[in-house]
Amino acid sequence: MNGHAGTIHSVSHEETLGLLDEKSFSDVDSGSSSLKGYGSAPHNYHFLKLPIIRLFYQGPPAVCLFFVISGYALSYKPLKLIRSQNYEGFASTMSSLTFRRIIRLYLPPAFSTLMVVILLRLGVYEWTRTFANDRAYMRNVVEPHPERLATSSEQVWHWAWSMFKFVHVFSWNKFGGSTSYDVHLWTIPVEFRCSIYLFITTIAVARLRTSVRFLTMLGIMSFTYRNQRWELFLFYSGMVLAELDLIRGAHSPAPALPILEKTYSKKSALSGVIWAMLSILAMVLMSQPDARCSDTPGWKWLCSMIPTWWQEEGYRYWQSAGAILFVLSVSHSPRWQRFFNTAPIQYFGKISFAMYLVHGPVLHTVGYMIEKRAYAMTGIEGWWYNFGFVLSSFVCVPAVIWAADVFWRLIDVPTVKFARWFETKCIKQQ
Template sequence: MSQQRPSLLDLSGSQEKMGLLDDRSEKSPSELESESSYEFNNPTSNDKTAQWLPILAAPAVKLGSLHWRQLFVRFLIFLIPSFLQGRIVRDTGRPAKLFPTSYLDGMRGLASLFVYFCHYSYQAFTIAEGYGCGETNYHILKLPFLRLWYQGPAAVCVFFVISGYALSYRPIKLIRSGQWSEFSNTISSLTFRRLIRLYLPPAISTLMVILFLRLGLFEYTRQFATDRKFHKNIMEPHPWRMETTREQLSDWASQMFKFVHVWDWGGGGGRVAYDVHLWTIPIEYRCSLYLFLVIVGTARLQTRMRLLSVFGVFVFTYWNSRWDFLLFLAGMLLAENDLIRGAHDPVLPKDENDKSTTRKCTTSWFWDALALLGLYLLGQPDGRGEITPGWIYLTSLIPTWWGAEPFRYWQGIGAVVFIYAVAHSAFWQRFFNSGVVQYFGKISYAIYLMHGPAMHIVGYHFENWAYSVTGLEGYQYNAGFFLGACFCIPTVIWWADIFWRAVDIPTVKFAKWFESKCVVKA
């Protein structure tokens, strides 16, 4: 009896309820075997090729069965970017439900994408200097605002402010409503799950790098990675392939131990050779712990005293030039400010409803203009701001005692100003809540973790090919750079999309499940 085989659309539609390894077939093993059995002619005993034929054909026999075909097709569907899969178009385009702070997710998504653009660009060009600095920096893409597309340090400042906001919003909301039992559960949960949330995905991504190293995939582009003909500015050598897998795993374990880096305030501490871009993760973790300490320490204070105390910690942090924790604290203050003014309440405050049309337009223009000011400050050049037009005076205002990198000063202020303004701007919130931007928000962490491996393994092939097509001299080099980007950017997004679904989402679920198994039941 013939069996009806599932169509691609049938498998696609049912994938929402089935895992990649979940077999829902109702057929018996005998039926499956009878469908896909093969007959081989018995060769003569001295025909060695024929003796191996059944063994070599075994994979085909397996794939010929309905069970393995289902798994194989599901796997292929899983490799398709989520926004192209009909079963989840609604989920990955515009979310079914936008939350009041969803615009921050979109903002974080674009910031993550810009970090990748930074790491793609800085290997080819000097991007740290602003427009008009010296005699060579007159490219249009170095102008204020435009340079934000590839200014990674500015995006990191945005990350830290958003993290401070997101981590403190719910605890502060519970504090303000006096729900102390729920506050205790929430702050405990955040603290417990933070390590898993931050470190499990990069542990998996760096293990993937180990696997690719052992398979030799890095060797095809190792010479390209250190060739000055192609990388005229900063080079990122491949991680080193050791003699044995055991040595490699031992080295990985040692580096991951140092990666959980909470004991040293040094900016470069906690770097891992298997992905040099991950240096911000130990900083995120350390600042998260300090933020939780401040939240708990000020929880029982009156609102005025709590704000005064947090502001005191803010000033103390500022005087010690800790730009990273400063931005987390700024995010906390922005979260409390939004709660005080009822920014995310379902009904607008009475004074908002009573505003005249003219006053509303004026207010809207003010916040939009303030957002532009924040973007300008975010565009502070990473280097030589003291001789860059538009930044000479602002650079002179940086305190002489400021111990961090000078560019962190105005970039940090710009991040706070921009996020503060966007919280009041309907225009900017609509932009960051748009479908495409929200999609990047969902895969933001995956972009951050995957852009390094994807570029080193696949992207360098595209770049090498692009330069072979265009040449390496003058504008030919620029053309090769942009031609390579046309292939590298989709590759990184594709890798990030897969990692988001295969690792990032399950990590969040695992952290919640693991916590549920560890906590004391009420």
């Protein structure tokens, strides 16, 4: 799921530049055209805006999935040790997870943003600066183009201070730790804060009985929900889903049965249908439009159910619910699991973090150069604009995947190994 979500998240930032070019892009108050729902206005009837279909390019639902999966992955082993009452192993695991988390999350972005600094000093970003700010081409979202400062020393110091502020743990301001060298990385500080909260909570509930632990988590999650901390709520949801899977032995190998006993039951067939339907419902909820939800047919009633006290982005509400339900459905669906265990999806899972880190720099350099040439070939009038955008994607997307693969092999994998090595050098040997 992480690989699939990572690919969609990366593609979404390219798409928001102009895939759905419509007259509505000038409607600033209601957001860019691709963010609006199907039928929210007389000209918003493009089939790409239909529920589920829009998930192939809509970024925010992928972010919600990231957070649920992160909560699940970070808490699965600690919860497994808790349930086996291996508290010594639990203490060691929690210490290791907490110690290595900052290295795992922040060292790769330090390398990727330093790469941006080098490209800035080489003048590569200047080749596309005019194009990056030209509304004739950027008809949806104009992403900030990193600024080239007067001297290299000034640039490096600016980057270093930006990285210092990037470790943003003292407030919940969403973009508080965002770096101008790659605005897409705003989720890294969020991931770090939520990880620390998750670790603290896991330690707090470790010795509770299972029933009491679930009741405690219900109270914590209710408090988190009422305070509109949707990102932390998703992390906690992943933790709860992980324990539910442990209880039912979801990841335990099934006992070998004689061939005659491997019968196909109506009960399992019905269960498969139910979870398939719930996964479809989950994808519909994740398809909540990012803009003009209350004007979108089929969403007016659901949007009216969002509490009036909810001041966060409205689209996070049902997208978060859909992400939780989707992970739950996949954990009960062998068909979905087979899909996510296929070789291509597993590969994208491995490079997903690297793709997240490099897609911005690649898009702002190579991507913009390719797009400019594509538009020169197709023109930008009417649907020729869309055709030029799609044409450029045949080069831009593979370029992002290639860069992600290189970054994964040269930076991401060594970072994981370095974190483990560094920990072994620092811990007290018994």
